[in-house]
Amino acid sequence: MNVWHLDPEAIRRYARGVAPPELAASAEAHLMKCAACRGVISSYVDARRAETIWHEVADRVDAPRRSGPERMLARLGVGEATARLVAATPTLRGPWLLAVAGVLAFAVWAAQVDERFLRMFLVVAPLGPLAGVAVAFAGGLDPTREIGLAAPYSGLRLLLIRTAAVLAVTAPIVAAAGLALPGSHWPAVAWLLPTAGLTCAALALTARMTPVVAVGVVATAWVLVTVPAAIAGHLDLAFGIGAQVCWLAVAVGGGVWLAVTRHTVTIKLGRSA
Incomplete structure (x- = not known):
């Protein structure tokens, strides 16, 4: 053949x-x-x-395919490793963001029906970004936790990067919901400084406890103080001019304390679960 x-x-x-x-x-x-x-x-x-x-x-x-958020961060000049850690943050995913938007939309709808529910929006508004910070460091929800801990970043840098990413995404959602509230636009911005103060206070507590526990402590204290005040109609206790100045002081103080205790934060993040 x-x-x-x-x-x-x-x-x-x-x-x-x-x-x-x-x-x-x-x-x-x-x-x-x-x-x-x-x-x-x-x-x-x-x-x-x-x-x-x-x-x-x-x-x-x-090579793993880069996600949309990674590509966007790369265009903004963020390094590849940092972009991947940020994009993997659980609270930057669609289901979580939709849940936050849904809760806020319900609060806005309730305020449209009865303006007395406007008080509850102010109570709930800071909890969205704050909860996002907690979920970002929840061991069972973060698929890249081990990678993040092994990355050549200090614990403080990882903490700040993810917190900034969460706030950058959730804060505009809360702001958009606030603009949809009836009446003046004061409630649309009144939650900003309380949110900053609560977040910085939680970050400062990471020198003594894990981020999830720190956020839980701060959120619980916030609810225990503001819910009775909202029911009684005394919103000035948490959102008045004097309270806003206090929240600004808390935010600055928390940032300073975080800088002082940055080495302890690294240790606590390494042990977080």
Whole structure:
């Protein structure tokens, strides 16, 4: 039985990429089965270039595909490793953000029906960003927790990066809900300084406890103080001019304390569960 092989001209044209489609298809089918022709065509191939192409293909296949948030952060100049850690934050995902938006939408609807519920919006508004910080460091919800702890970042840097990312996404949602409230736009901004103060207070407490526990302590204290005040109609206790100044002081004080205790924060983050 005669064995058919590619003729030298066909091999040369195929190797240079100038063979017509029907010849290229026939050559590829034959080369899959014929070691002799593969040996001949190898002399036309630049081994160094082929090796380079192979490594590029392998790297492209093995490299994880970047998500939309990662690409957006990269365009803003954020490093690849940092962008990946931020994009993997559980509270930056659709289900969590939809849940926060749903709660706030319900609060806005209730305030439209009865303005007395406006007080409850002010109580709930700071809890969305604050809860986001807690979920960002919840061990069972963070798929990259071990990677984050092993990353060449200090615990404080990881804490601040993720907290900033959570606030940057959740704060506009709360602000949009506030603008939809009936009456003046004061409630749309009254929650900002309390949120900053509560967040900084929780971050400061990470020197003594894990982020999840710290947020839980601060959120519980906030609810215990503001809910009775809202029911009694004394919102000035938490949102008046004097209270706003106090929240600003708490935010600054928490930032200073966090800077002083930054090494302890690294240890606590490493032990968080």
